[in-house]
Amino acid sequence: MIKKYNIAVIGATGNVGRETLNILAERNVPINKIHAIASDNSLGRKVSFGEKILQINSLKNLDFRGLDIAFFCASSEVSKEFIPKATANNCIVIDKSSLFRVDNQVPLIVPEVNLSTLKEFNTKNIIANPNCIVIPLAVALKPLDNEIKIKRVVISTYQSVSGAGKTGMDELYDQTKSQYVFRENDPKKFPKQIAFNLFPHIGDLNKDGYTSEEAKIAFELNKIIGNHFKASVTSVRVPVFIGHAISVNIEFSNKIDANIAKEILEDADGIITISNNNDLAYISPVEVVGEDAVYVSRIRDDFSRPNTLNLWITCDNLRKGAALNSVQIAEELISTYL
Known part of the structure; x- marks a missing residue:
């Protein structure tokens, strides 16, 4: 008989929480009981889990005893307050916030890249899920680095508003409507107008002129792939609802060309490559919505x-x-460690 697990999704009404529930159902993860958890503001709401409808329950009232895995899909503040309560009750946490990514005792995992480090999870019973830009970057860069060591990368990201949560999507929608009726709609979630605009400002600006997002991307890439290369990053918020895009310039330590790189990437897990055989041989953010691969x-x-x-x-x-x-991290936990 297949063992089944008790799982909670914290932040179940947010963009990532809802998608986590969808994917758990799609991939038939062996679940005994699923808990959809959010703040008291969401009590009474319902969310989908496959063909089932789940009632939202309060995080404050969640009993972590008996839970096997908890997905934290909320803010760093929520993670800071409630993850210690989860791990104290032997619940394994997969945290999507940035709180534990810099902790050397917490593995930062991209399954296609560094799954072997997952075994370190039991130090704190926490696994950190990387930044949403770092994951596709690591998937694409690691197989190249395995063949010819990377020396330096210059990264420009074009990040959709869903990366800032539902409020970010709402602000783009509202501002877009307002533009058509010549009505002012001042920014609330973002530092400047996002409709019909873009800006190189994600996170807080630090004293050296980089944003916290740019610093996170550089740090996390090195933690996942290795410290043998430097990364220079510019992060741009763009008026797209879902889907991130990245332009990367990669300098290698030895000779490589585009044909060799394409062969390497074609053989890599989780990647779909597109040949330069016509004027439309590239993939835009809108084309990857609902897709699992990195293009x-x-x-x-x-x-x-x-x-x-x-x-x-x-x-x-x-x-x-x-x-x-x-x-994917949870699936590996279940198949190998639980």
Whole structure:
């Protein structure tokens, strides 16, 4: 008989929480009981889980005893308050917030890249899910780095508003409507107008001119892939609802060209490559919505610098960039460790 597990999704009414429930149902994870958890503000609401409808229950009243796995899909503040209560009751936590990503005792996992480090989870009973840009970046960069070591990367990200939660999506929607009727709609969630606009400002600006998002991306990439290369990052918020895109310039330690890179990426797990065989041979954010793969297109040599390539990467930030990655972690926990 297949063992089944008691699982909770905290933040079940948010973008990532809802997608986590969807993917748990889609992939037939062996679940005995599923708990949809949110703040008291969401009490009375219902969410879908496959063909079932779940009633939202309060996080404050959640008893972690008897739970096997808890997906935390909420803020760092929520994680800070409630994860210690979960782990104190032997519940394994997969945390989507940034709280534990810098903790050396907490594995930061992308299953296609560094699954072997998952065994370290039992130090604290916590696994950190990486940043939604870092996941597709790591999936694309690691197989190349395995063949020829990366020396330096220059990254420009184009991040959709769903990365800022439902309130970010609502703000883009409301501002777009307001533009058509010539009505002012001042920014609330974002620092500037997002409708028909973009800006290089995600997170807080620090004293060296980088944002907290840019610093997170550089740090997490090194933690997942290795510290042998440097990353320079510019993160841009764009007026797209779902789907992140990334332009990457990669300098390698030895000779490589676009054809070699394409062969490597074609053999890698979790990646779909697109050949440069016509004018539309690239994938845009809107085309990856609902997709599980990381798409890599516009693979080309950088003629300005030796041993250097350019890539265009796109990914559904709510699925592989967040929920799917965490469910894959849970699947490995279940199959190997529980």
